[in-house]
Amino acid sequence: MLLTDQELKLKRFEIKKSADELKDLLQRINYNEEDEIVEDILRGLEEPYMFVVVGEVKSGKSSFINALLDPGKEICKVAASPMTDTIQQIVYGTPEREEFLSPFLKKIYEENEILKEIAVVDTPGTNTIVEHHQEITEKFIPVSDLIIFVFESKNPYRQSAWQFFDFIKDEWKKKIIFVLQQKDLMNDEDLKVNIEGVKEYAKKKQINDPVVFAVSAKEEIEGKTSGSGFSILRKFIEDHITKGKSPVLKLDASVDTLLNINEKLKEGMKLRISQYEVDSNFRKEISDILNRQEEKTHKQTEILTDSLTAKYDKISNKYEDLLSKRLGFFSLVANSFKSLFDRSENLSRWLKMFTDKLEQELKDTMGKNLNEGIKDIAENIQIMAKLVDAKLHSNKTILTEDNHIFSDLAEKRANILKDLMDAFSNFLNREENFYDKEIMSRYGNISPDLLKGSGLAAIGIILAALTHGIVFDITGGVLTTLGILFTGVGIGLKRRKILSGFKSELEQGRKKMSDEIAEKMKIYVSNIKRKIDDNFIKFDNYLENEKNEINFIENKQGQIEKDFLKIKQELEEKLEQLK
Numbered sequence: 102m103l104l105t106d107q108e109l110k111l112k113r114f115e116i117k118k119s120a121d122e123l124k125d126l127l128q129r130i131n132y133n134e135e136d137e138i139v140e141d142i143l144r145g146l147e148e149p150y151m152f153v154v155v156g157e158v159k160s161g162k163s164s165f166i167n168a169l170l171d172p173g174k175e176i177c178k179v180a181a182s183p184m185t186d187t188i189q190q191i192v193y194g195t196p197e198r199e200e201f202l203s204p205f206l207k208k209i210y211e212e213n214e215i216l217k218e219i220a221v222v223d224t225p226g227t228n229t230i231v232e233h234h235q236e237i238t239e240k241f242i243p244v245s246d247l248i249i250f251v252f253e254s255k256n257p258y259r260q261s262a263w264q265f266f267d268f269i270k271d272e273w274k275k276k277i278i279f280v281l282q283q284k285d286l287m288n289d290e291d292l293k294v295n296i297e298g299v300k301e302y303a304k305k306k307q308i309n310d311p312v313v314f315a316v317s318a319k320e321e322i323e324g325k326t327s328g329s330g331f332s333i334l335r336k337f338i339e340d341h342i343t344k345g346k347s348p349v350l351k352l353d354a355s356v357d358t359l360l361n362i363n364e365k366l367k368e369g370m371k372l373r374i375s376q377y378e379v380d381s382n383f384r385k386e387i388s389d390i391l392n393r394q395e396e397k398t399h400k401q402t403e404i405l406t407d408s409l410t411a412k413y414d415k416i417s418n419k420y421e422d423l424l425s426k427r428l429g430f431f432s433l434v435a436n437s438f439k440s441l442f443d444r445s446e447n448l449s450r451w452l453k454m455f456t457d458k459l460e461q462e463l464k465d466t467m468g469k470n471l472n473e474g475i476k477d478i479a480e481n482i483q484i485m486a487k488l489v490d491a492k493l494h495s496n497k498t499i500l501t502e503d504n505h506i507f508s509d510l511a512e513k514r515a516n517i518l519k520d521l522m523d524a525f526s527n528f529l530n531r532e533e534n535f536y537d538k539e540i541m542s543r544y545g546n547i548s549p550d551l552l553k554g555s556g557l558a559a560i561g562i563i564l565a566a567l568t569h570g571i572v573f574d575i576t577g578g579v580l581t582t583l584g585i586l587f588t589g590v591g592i593g594l595k596r597r598k599i600l601s602g603f604k605s606e607l608e609q610g611r612k613k614m615s616d617e618i619a620e621k622m623k624i625y626v627s628n629i630k631r632k633i634d635d636n637f638i639k640f641d642n643y644l645e646n647e648k649n650e651i652n653f654i655e656n657k658q659g660q661i662e663k664d665f666l667k668i669k670q671e672l673e674e675k676l677e678q679l680k
């Protein structure tokens with residue numbers, strides 16, 4: 102014994118503890134197939150080391166097992182036609198008997214010393230015309246500890262056999278030994294060629310030091326034991342597996358399989374992680390589009406207000422000049438014979454005309470200017486929405502719904518995205534999304550009914566109404582104040598005071614106008630941006646959840662792997678001591 106019973110018990114306990122954690126993880130992601138395998142492995146921990154004999158139909162598997170265990174007895178049925186149709190697990194037990202555990206699994210109890218350390222499993226042949234046979238065998242591979250791969254000596258080169266080998270080696274990383282059976286049907290020379298052939302093939306498939314035996318079950322059973330090849334095989338089994346080593350090897354093989362399952366999950370997670378990375382990058386690009394377009398809108402608004410104020414300034418300067426000259430003239434004539442009454446009447450009339458003209462010119466010029474500038478800004482906001490829509494449609498799917506681990510998650514993600522795209526295209530078509538009640542109630546009040554059916558185009562109409570509203574409201578205010586300033590000017594004409602009043606009133610209006618446009622545009626764009634962002638709430642929640650879940654799984658997996666590797670190292674140190 103390499104380990105005392107107590108030590109074995111402890112190791113089994115450690116394995117079970119980490120395996121339970123692995124199971125929790127598998128259940129968390131609904132990876133049910135693998136979950137059942139872990140269950141099976143845990144159940145098998147105290148059972149003997151398990152040889153599983155596989156190979157193509159009629160390669161001589163059942164005869165091989167009979168010859169190995171008891172040449173005088175047909176434990177497993179042998180025939181010339183496809184025979185073995187269930188997994189037959191041959192284990193130690195008295196009285197000798199057979200039990201059917203399921204339609205696919207038969208347990209045969211034999212009173213045979215060697216079976217106290219190993220169990221031998223006969224399987225249905227692969228590559229047969231009988232349906233399910235290969236499937237039954239495939240299902241049993243994960244819980245095996247050692248695979249005995251049986252070929253017919255005459256032909257170990259069938260592609261189908263090596264494909265099955267790939268499944269065992271790549272998918273389950275099982276330890277494998279090769280047996281060329283029915284060697285009595287070959288001459289020594291040809292047999293040698295085929296042994297070398299198998300070795301070469303195995304090396305090509307990354308088995309560095311392939312173990313190959315050539316045997317004849319027929320000769321062994323007929324008592325021609327010296328040339329049957331079985332004694333060499335039995336010696337190998339004693340040296341490497343039995344004689345006290347098998348309980349440790351059993352645990353070692355079980356840990357290998359558990360590690361392999363953990364590895365598969367890790368491999369499967371790679372797609373999930375890259376999907377998450379693509380998705381969060383995609384989300385970031387959407388935010389970037391929004392920020393960039395918002396920034397652009399601010400720049401365009403600045404250009405618009407600059408050009409508006411330039412035009413405004415030109416007009417105010419011109420009218421200030423006019424006013425100054427006119428007031429100068431009235432001061433001059435004030436000393437003449439003209440009566441005060443005349444003077445005041447003329448001046449009022451003139452001032453009225455003056456303000457009317459000023460108003461008209463401001464309205465005309467600013468209005469024209471606004472129409473130009475607003476077109477660009479509205480277009481820019483529309484582009485923002487359209488870019489987001491285009492981005493949504495270019496989203497990349499990596500984790501597809503046929504993924505064998507994460508199909509549910511892939512489906513959930515696809516649904517979230519589909520809902521998002523539908524919701525967003527609805528969003529774009531509903532003009533009320535672009536109507537900002539709060540801003541619009543003060544300026545450029547237009548009835549939302551007017552916008553019906555305009556979709557994104559509403560932005561242009563809304564912004565035109567808004568900015569015109571601001572400009573007219575403010576110029577209107579300026580002119581009203583000027584009217585008050587000019588009232589009764591004729592009587593006590595104070596030229597300088599009037600001029601400075603005029604100037605400061607216009608200047609205040611100018612500042613108010615450009616501030617107000619900048620501020621309202623800022624609010625308008627940031628509200629639209631927020632509304633666009635709101636479409637992504639569900640997707641953002643999904644992303645957040647994915648981030649946490651991936652972190653959790655990765656951490657857990659790392660821990661489980663570390664634990665298993667530690668157990669494995671301790672087991673292997675024990676085995677090493679024996680050499």
Ligand SMILES: Nc1nc2c(ncn2[C@@H]2O[C@H](COP(=O)(O)OP(=O)(O)OP(=O)(O)O)[C@@H](O)[C@H]2O)c(=O)[nH]1
Nearest residue numbers: 159160161162163164180183184185226283318319
């Ligand atoms: N000459 C010769 N014939 C053998 C030997 N072993 C088995 N046979 C014959 O080969 C045929 C198939 O043997 P089985 O042991 O049933 O082969 P199997 O691989 O278990 O077949 P399935 O269970 O149907 O996949 C039978 O007719 C056996 O008599 C051998 O060592 N030498």
Ligand SMILES: [Mg+2]
Nearest residue numbers: 162163184185
């Ligand atoms: Mg058979």
